[in-house]
Amino acid sequence: MIVRCLVCIPTYNNSGSIVAVVKETLTLSHLPVLVIDDGSDTPVIDLLRQDSSLIPHLDSLHLTVHRFSENKGKGAAIQQAFKLALAMNFTHIITMDGDAQHKASDLPVLLDAIVTSPWAMIIGKRKLDGVHVPGSSKFGRAFSNFWVKYQTDQTIEDSQSGFRAYPIFYVQHLKFYTKKYDFEIEVLIRLLWNKVEVKEVGIDVYYPPPEERVSHFDKFRDNVKISLLNTVLVIVSLLKSNISRGKIIASMSIGVFIGVMPIYGFQVFAAALVSFLFRLNFPLMFLAGNISLPPLIPIWTFISLKIGSKIIETPIIFSLDEHIVENAKNFFATLFVGSIILGLALAAITGLLTFVVTKKRGRKKAWTGKTRGGRFGNFFMRQMTTHFGPKTAYFFLYFICPYFYLCAPKAVISHNQYFKILYPHVGFFKRQVLVMKTFFKLGQVLIDNIYTANKGYALFTLNRTGRHHLEQTLVHKKGLILVGAHVGGWIFSAKTFDIDTSENLKLPPINVVEFNTGAGQNSQNKIENSKLKFIQNSDIEAIFKINHALFQNEAVIFMGDRVTNHNTELILFFGKLAAIDSTPFKIALAKKSPLSFTLGFKGKNQSYDLFITDPLMPEDFLVKGKQMALIEMATKYTETLEHFLKIYPTQWFNFFPFWSALPSEEALANSKKSTHY
DSSP states (O other): OEEOEEEEEEESSOTTTHHHHHHHHHHHOOSOEEEEEOSOSSOHHHHHHTSGGGHHHHHTTSEEEEEOSSOOOHHHHHHHHHHHHHHTTOSEEEEOOTTSOBOGGGHHHHHHHHHHOTTSEEEEEEOOOSTTOOHHHHHHHHHHHHHHHHHHSOOOSOTTOOOEEEEHHHHTTOOOOOOSTTHHHHHHHHHHHTTOOEEEEEEOBOOOOGGGOOOOOOTTHHHHHHHHHHHHHHHHHHHOOOOOHHHHHHHHHHHHHHHHSSOTTSHHHHHHHHHHHHTOOHHHHHHHHGGGOGGGHHHHHHHHHHHHHHHHTOOOOOOOSTTHHHHHHHHHHHHHHHHHHHHHHHHHHHHHHHHHHHHHHHTOOOOOTTTSSHHHHHHHHHHHHHHHOHHHHHHTHHHHHHHHHHHOHHHHHHHHHHHHHHOTTOOHHHHHHHHHHHHHHHHHHHHHHHHHHHHOSTTSEEEEESTHHHHHGGGGTSOEEEEEOSBTTHHHHHTTTTSOOTTOOOOOOEEEEEOOOOTTTSHHHHOOSOOOEEEETTSTTHHHHHHHHHHTTOEEEEETTOOOSSOEEEEEETTEEEEEEOHHHHHHHHHTOOEEEEEEEEOSSSEEEEEEOOOBOTHHHHTTOHHHHHHHHHHHHHHHHHHHHHHSTTOBOOOSOTTTSOSOHHHHHHOOOOEEO
């Protein structure tokens, strides 16, 4: 990944230090600087322009200032920096304070950490061992670290440090609820909850003598806000369901044990207390505790008394005579002892059952084309399509799509994200209609693929625009790279490349590079009787086969919207950063091969529209350097996708949160090889 960093300095009434901080940052780092003036009494831009050495930086926009008309808080300033950095196509921002507490000489340390781990949040861990470090800072850090550990089960050694690097990819969709100093805690906790890696690197910190210290931290007001935030985060952490398997088992077992205990009226309180002390899952404990529902209480009481009477060998006597107090003591002792034994037994059984259930759940396979509808469902749809035609099979989608909507929550979530970006002003219910239309369109495309595999293309109209580019690029003798996407009828359209037309074109052999997505899921398994050649990217000889194909003046197709290796770039797509496979662009630049984008969509009625764009010539981009050329070519790709998706909005078939998650853990693990631009 080409890391593009912006240094952000939020400041409020730091007139005595802000100019020196900015100058030091520009001197010791080549990174562009953004100053967020949080409504300072003296505008920061005026202070900066008084220093003649900063004028060239301001004029070249290497140094920019954004001013709030009134003080909004440090959190609001950083959130504004996220938006501005995203608009300027940066991948990360590094925040540092404007009071000279953080040293610009530590910027290379954070930058090296970003390049090494571009998907992680980097925190500068302060060395609080100086002479003037206040005791309140040491205590505040330890106190904050404790609650971060409690809320996330992860150890962070300096959760209050403001010297940080944020990966914009993971914050661009988060809606934050805090605006002041408490924001830095909120964003840290929420990134940890979202499984974003957090790394810490050692940095120096400067604390001036007490008489020179300037702080806008209100010890009462801001501490109250942070305390309230921690209270909310603790409650949310106890209600979250994405906890470890061991804690799920413990929560269920302890919940059953508490439910059997004869503390009726206090069981919910006991469950809440235990879940708080040991950070267990309260909803699961509450659910398990419902074993003591009123109809079941007499049963557990009777069994407990039976067990207790056998253990302490005391008869159960119900009498109102002069021994009533002694009898009551014996009764409750018997009930208490029996409840403990019964509770432990039921807790053990519950734990064992939960262990088995969670183990099976962990083995659950991802849906595939063969398992998604079951053997009978897939067989039925194939028969209906083959014998009665696509339109008849379309009818059954009115029943299948609602089922898919209910049973594929990840697909629903990902497409809600997509339509929020595409249509930000559309309401919730209209957005769900669009999601259903997308599922319906996908079903139609799958049905059409089934039909053409058996009956051919006579039923369909093929509209192919730009197909002549395939022939034109043959004259360059450098092959042709085509970049597609998982949109519309991409499999259907790929099958039509080599179908003869009246154009009398001389087409090159076409190779398809695709991911190893599992047995029966690769396009090679879905495209029969085709002249297309396939190269699996998991093949150790894949790069040599691609190079040979281009050397033979053939065309090679890549899917640019899936990343499974270190060749990943973050590119603006509908105004948000998205992970794009940079492999085809790198190869095009290295081989000087022309590159076109190819996309296929289902049109009106029984028609398909195939588009092949004008080829991009790498030489035209290389004048700005390889890194900028790579970014610009990849940006052309996302701009092309944007153009066509506005025409065919319900044909986006990526079923994962494209703008906030990578498609696979493998992609995250392998994409840590980065460079800095």
